[in-house]
Amino acid sequence: MSVEVRVPTLGESVTEATVATWFKKPGDTVAVDEMLCELETDKVTVEVPSPAAGTFGEIIAAEGETVGVDALLATLNAGDSAGAAPAAAPAAEKSAPASDAAGSSVDVMVPTLGESVTEATVATWFKAVGDTVAQDEMLCELETDKVSVEVPAPAAGTLTEIIAAEGATVDATAKLGVISSGKGAAASAPAATSTPAATSGKDVENAPSANKLMAENGVDAGSITGTGKDGRIMKDDVLKAMSAPKAAPAPAAAPRAASAPADAAREERVKMTKLRQTIARRLKESQNTAAMLTTYNEVDMTEVMSLRNEYKDLFLKKHGVKLGFMSFFTKACIHALNEVPEVNAEIDGTDIVYKNYVNMGIAAGTPTGLVVPVIRDADGMSFADIEKAIAEKGARARDGKLSMAEMQGGTFTISNGGVYGSLMSSPILNPPQSGILGMHKIQDRPMAINGQVVIRPMMYLALSYDHRIVDGKGAVTFLVRVKEALEDPRRLLMDL
Missing domain, CATH: 2.40.50.100 (RNA polymerase II/Efflux pump adaptor protein, barrel-sandwich hybrid domain)
Known part of the structure; x- marks a missing residue:
């Protein structure tokens, strides 16, 4: 019985892929779920397993070909592997149609x-x-x-x-x-x-x-x-x-008089990767589609830093993962999303789809560009579960091993520009989401507390939101709730 091998679902907004590698050739015996080939999209590499056990028949889409979703890749002769030899012959004949015809x-x-x-x-x-x-x-x-x-x-x-x-x-x-x-x-x-x-x-x-x-x-x-x-x-x-970082080049010779040809000789033109092209396209689509606006606030990180320092050793010993700031911010955002549900919604045509769950996207920088792995059902997770998920997703992102499914279905995103030293910025929405929180550098600043000027570790927060769904009142309320939860982390435990 002939079985078709087709392109699997590639993920949201991905419509085509390139056949990168065939691991099997016509006539080979294959087991069910054994990897047949690898596809490359502009985001990730996708492996295609065998849908059945049997003999590999014919390759329809050769390496290097661009194929769409559900396109036919190859055929299998399902059943007994004894048919391997006969099946190989016609496949071989098809693979070299002109080998016997002179000229x-x-x-x-x-x-x-x-x-x-x-x-x-x-x-x-x-x-x-x-x-x-x-x-x-x-x-x-x-x-x-x-x-x-x-x-x-x-x-x-x-x-x-x-x-x-x-x-x-x-x-x-x-x-x-x-x-x-x-x-x-x-x-x-x-x-x-x-x-x-x-x-x-x-x-x-x-x-x-x-x-x-x-x-x-x-x-x-x-x-x-x-x-x-x-x-x-x-x-x-x-x-x-x-x-990868390269060795510093030898000192250049004294520059010649400025001219267009001389400038061109010192320039380097590199074609954008598919990932970079997709990032550029999606960010521009976000600007063109959403009525994007940003509201700002600042948070005193004293209490979070104190709580973290007090329990970080015990936390690591019990859970096997370090206690970072991201779990506090994730918990604070989940708390705020429950109060302002429109920030956790999206527009679908003329409908607004409210999400009664939180799939938290955590933006991560990689050598090839920014990706946003998603922590599913983060609203039901503990601090330890969140920290473990963030560490695992971050490592997979840096190694380029994230699957398409791991980057889909997010309802809200957190982006931390502070790790690069950013003091303040306006994050761009990750469509079709309606909100994204931008974290920034923690910096000691003089603050007026109870009539006294004291030095406190402060962080600027930025919430970019889709004004088509979220009104200014909702956006400001959301950010204030995040601020309150971080400045008094006990509110998270008391659900206040």
């Missing part, structure tokens, strides 16, 4: 560009006319107004003609080039080892997106430790290597 030509066509995308621009040709190519080797890259699309070779052979040159705009059905395949075409398959994977001293093929990124930025594959299957270098590995 046949295969057209290189524009792949599926995605919903509502009708044209693309040819950005880069990785191969020149006359080059030998292996099947599924990357030939060129197209750019649309939404994503970049890599075009793999449909067959092994020689690139004999480039029809759409770099810079040309092509429609969704256009021909890009021609490959001549035939006798000897199968022998050209080892040419794939000329990619950066070979220079790294390994016999595994790196992810096409990783090869492309290394080529664009002059990164040596030998200097990167791959985290993929069998040490395969993934795109995230390259991004992490590029973001």
Whole structure:
């Protein structure tokens, strides 16, 4: 019985992914839930498990192809593994359609560009006319107004003609080039080892997106430790290597007289990562959609710091995790959200959806950009549970191991710019949420207390909110309740 392997749900607002790695080939025996391939989105890497046990049949979406949600990736022959040998034969025949035909030509066509995308621009040709190519080797890259699309070779052979040159705009059905395949075409398959994977001293093929990124930025594959299957270098590995601190360059020669060409020579142009493009798009959408406003207050951190210092050693001994400030802020926000529920709501068309639970987003900085892992049902958690969840999610975020599900479903967000030294800022909403709290640096300042000037550890707080749902009164009340709970943490225990 034939079973289809399809693209799983990729998450909120994610409509497509790139096939990064196939772990199985036609004819292999697979077990149920065994990993078949890895997909890369602009946010995370998604593994695709086998839906059934049996024999791997045919790969429909090759490495490097861009696929939409629920797209067909491959087929399985479910049942007894004895059928492995027969199943492998037709799959192999399909994978090299022109290997027996002398001098046949295969057209290189524009792949599926995605919903509502009708044209693309040819950005880069990785191969020149006359080059030998292996099947599924990357030939060129197209750019649309939404994503970049890599075009793999449909067959092994020689690139004999480039029809759409770099810079040309092509429609969704256009021909890009021609490959001549035939006798000897199968022998050209080892040419794939000329990619950066070979220079790294390994016999595994790196992810096409990783090869492309290394080529664009002059990164040596030998200097990167791959985290993929069998040490395969993934795109995230390259991004992490590029973001790592580099040795200071040698002192530059005395500058020449200022001129446009001289300035250009000292500039560096780096293409935005998909994650950075998504961050930019979502933040701009937030500004364009929500009626965003920010209200400010300040909080005296004396009592929280005193309580923390008093119990931090006992807390660590009993719960195995350090007592930080984030659990206090999380608890204080949950307390305030219960009193001002519109801050914990969202707009859906002409409806307002009130959330009778709190899924707290905790913004975390990573080498590749800001992500917001979500602590689900935080309103039912203890201080220790919250601290453990924050530590675990933060570590996974820094290692790039967060799943899509871990970043979805948040109802409110806390962002701590204070860890970077920020004294005051206006956070941007994380759509479709209606509120985000900005924490800042704790700074000793002179304050008037009972007619006396005393030095107190103060922090500025900022609440950005969607004025379409939250009125000024509700926003100010929310922030005052957070302030009151932090300045007298016993209010949290007494639910006041």
